[in-house]
Amino acid sequence: MLNRLIYLDNAAATRLDERVLDAMKPYLFDTYAVATSQFGYSLGVDAKDALDAARASIAQRLGASAEELVFTSGSTESSNMALKGVALALGAKKGRHIITSKIEDFPVLYSARALEKQGFSVTYLDADSDGRVDPDQLARAITPQTILVSVQTANQEIGTLQDIAAIGKLCREREVLFHTDATHAFPRVALDVRQVPADLITLTAHLIHGPKGVGALYIRQGTPLTKWMDGGFQEFNLRGGEENIPGIIGFARAVELATPEETAHLQAMRDKLIARLLQTPHSRLNGHPTLRLPQNANISFRFVEGESILLHLDMRGFAVSTGSACFSRSLEASHVILGIGGDHERAHGSVRLTVGRFNTDQDVDRVTEALPDVIANLRAISPLGKEL
Amino acid sequence: MPLPYSDVVMEHFKHPHNVGRIEDADAKAIEGSPACGDMVAVYLKVDEGSKRITDIKFESYGCASNIATGSIITELAKGKTLDEAKDITWQQAADALGGLPPIKTHCSVLAVDGLRAAILNYEEKHGLIQERMPTTVEEIRRRLKHVMNPIVGLDIVRTKLVRDVSLAEGVVRIVIDLPLDHQFANNIREDIQEKVGNLWDVQEVVIEFTE
Numbered sequence: 001m002l003n004r005l006i007y008l009d010n011a012a013a014t015r016l017d018e019r020v021l022d023a024m025k026p027y028l029f030d031t032y033a034v035a036t037s038q039f040g041y042s043l044g045v046d047a048k049d050a051l052d053a054a055r056a057s058i059a060q061r062l063g064a065s066a067e068e069l070v071f072t073s074g075s076t077e078s079s080n081m082a083l084k085g086v087a088l089a090l091g092a093k094k095g096r097h098i099i100t101s102k103i104e105d106f107p108v109l110y111s112a113r114a115l116e117k118q119g120f121s122v123t124y125l126d127a128d129s130d131g132r133v134d135p136d137q138l139a140r141a142i143t144p145q146t147i148l149v150s151v152q153t154a155n156q157e158i159g160t161l162q163d164i165a166a167i168g169k170l171c172r173e174r175e176v177l178f179h180t181d182a183t184h185a186f187p188r189v190a191l192d193v194r195q196v197p198a199d200l201i202t203l204t205a206h207l208i209h210g211p212k213g214v215g216a217l218y219i220r221q222g223t224p225l226t227k228w229m230d231g232g233f234q235e236f237n238l239r240g241g242e243e244n245i246p247g248i249i250g251f252a253r254a255v256e257l258a259t260p261e262e263t264a265h266l267q268a269m270r271d272k273l274i275a276r277l278l279q280t281p282h283s284r285l286n287g288h289p290t291l292r293l294p295q296n297a298n299i300s301f302r303f304v305e306g307e308s309i310l311l312h313l314d315m316r317g318f319a320v321s322t323g324s325a326c327f328s329r330s331l332e333a334s335h336v337i338l339g340i341g342g343d344h345e346r347a348h349g350s351v352r353l354t355v356g357r358f359n360t361d362q363d364v365d366r367v368t369e370a371l372p373d374v375i376a377n378l379r380a381i382s383p384l385g386k387e388l
Numbered sequence: 389m390p391l392p393y394s395d396v397v398m399e400h401f402k403h404p405h406n407v408g409r410i411e412d413a414d415a416k417a418i419e420g421s422p423a424c425g426d427m428v429a430v431y432l433k434v435d436e437g438s439k440r441i442t443d444i445k446f447e448s449y450g451c452a453s454n455i456a457t458g459s460i461i462t463e464l465a466k467g468k469t470l471d472e473a474k475d476i477t478w479q480q481a482a483d484a485l486g487g488l489p490p491i492k493t494h495c496s497v498l499a500v501d502g503l504r505a506a507i508l509n510y511e512e513k514h515g516l517i518q519e520r521m522p523t524t525v526e527e528i529r530r531r532l533k534h535v536m537n538p539i540v541g542l543d544i545v546r547t548k549l550v551r552d553v554s555l556a557e558g559v560v561r562i563v564i565d566l567p568l569d570h571q572f573a574n575n576i577r578e579d580i581q582e583k584v585g586n587l588w589d590v591q592e593v594v595i596e597f598t599e
Contacts, residue, residue: 326454331575383449
């Protein structure tokens with residue numbers, strides 16, 4: 001590649017921040033003991049202390065207390081733990097009905113489907129054309145058998161934010177547990193459990209320039225949840241397995257480094273991306289125009305297909321993503337774009353650009369020059385749109 | 389190139405041959421639709437005496453393998469007689485491209501179908517076609533050979549996913565040996581509808597999955 005890669009797929013993975021690595025290093029080479037060894041030798045005590053400090057620091061950002069945070073291997077595990085843990089705890093006791101939305105990410109969606117196979121019934125709420133779930137529809141869907149509502153904080157593809165404060169309040173009133181997947185939102189979007197009555201929150205490190213393979217589940221004190229990963233008595237006996245201490249230290253440092261000032265810059269880049277790309281003829285924004293993740297732009301271009309766009313951009317040194325069926329492992333068009341009333345064509349030509357810490361305003365300038373050019377070239381060979 | 393495509397595919401994708409429209413085409417066809425995903429248009433100029441393809445162009449609304457196959461298939465067909473061009477298979481196209489990832493073979497089938505549909509369009513226009521034949525189970529099975537099993541990139545007949553095909557009063561019933569919630573169940577269902585549902589005397593295609 002002639003030029004430096006311009007990575008605009010920060011919703012898929014992010015580059016590790018050196019300062020995160022620096023924080024992790026001592027726990028890989030010096031204090032490499034597991035926390036369980038705290039009763040045997042001082043190296044274990046040091047590891048346990050570091051783990052506690054990291055836990056407290058992340059919990060604080062969430063307005064939670066440290067004992068309410070359980071570390072996991074990432075957001076997939078966290079969401080599995082939330083849905084299946086509650087189902088195990090309350091399925092026989094209270095009921096076997098779960099409510100979620102049609103546009104959730106796969107860990108929630110497929111955990112719900114797995115529970116359906118075990119005899120649970122699941123209601124999948126609609127999203128409107130901007131990707132918003134209607135709390136009134138949720139209110140109507142809750143029954144005396146409902147044990148859990150799972151609605152994401154922000155959407156993975158189109159970036160739409162949900163009104164989780166209203167949804168949480170409603171769940172509280174109706175005495176139903178509320179889980180929210182904040183994988184893409186935390187800590188870029190303000191989320192405080194003293195204001196948002198969520199009982200369970202999925203978090204991850206790898207989208208904020210932290211390491212891969214580490215995440216957490218916030219579990220409000222007193223939330224019934226059956227242990228699902230059996231092993232030792234780690235994580236308040238809620239999740240067996242030794243803690244990934246270097247990863248957790250990195251997670252805490254990554255949360256610390258994700259400041260509101262930085263988020264404001266991401267949002268400025270996002271707004272510039274959207275405004276410039278929408279100048280392309282036959283383009284439209286996917287997701288809500290204002291209630292959206294500060295780092296997410298998602299635009300559909302008619303008459304062209306996403307994988308072709310991605311490959312041409314790759315040749316020019318840009319990495320982005322698409323909701324095209326041709327790009328997915330199941331050959332299915334994005335369930336999110338279809339879920340907000342889009343057709344296959346709109347999913348096919350959708351391009352998601354997500355900015356991160358290492359992007360610059362110049363990156364935005366360059367991609368907003370290159371992308372319309374790629375679209376024009378592909379439209380020139382497309383059988384569609386010629387008469388328009 | 390760190391992508392799942394061969395150098396030949398990438399070369400044809402970057403610089404596709406025979407791309408565009410022939411305004412005074414002797415025949416043309418469009419396969420696929422925006423709704424189902426990829427779409428290919430093929431335009432032909434045919435020498436009336438020799439029935440030889442003198443010019444051919446294509447347009448693609450599709451992914452890299454769709455564009456690359458459109459490019460290679462038009463190269464393969466140029467200069468051939470209609471009967472010769474009809475016999476070009478997607479396997480030949482895929483081979484000429486140095487192979488395609490299994491999950492992508494259905495995109496190349498579409499381009500080949502586009503070429504065949506354009507030839508059929510020429511034959512229909514020039515009265516080279518006999519009466520419309522009633523659809524048979526054999527014809528349906530022949531068409532199912534163009535429905536890809538994306539798991540391996542071979543068709544669903546060859547990979548024994550078609551458990552049963554029956555036809556009664558315009559209703560086709562096809563049993564596919566996959567669970568309904570299989571990763572590719574929907575994709576295969578849509579592909580079958582597209583390949584069989586448009587037969588002139590077929591009213592409905594019922595596709596059942598085994599659990």
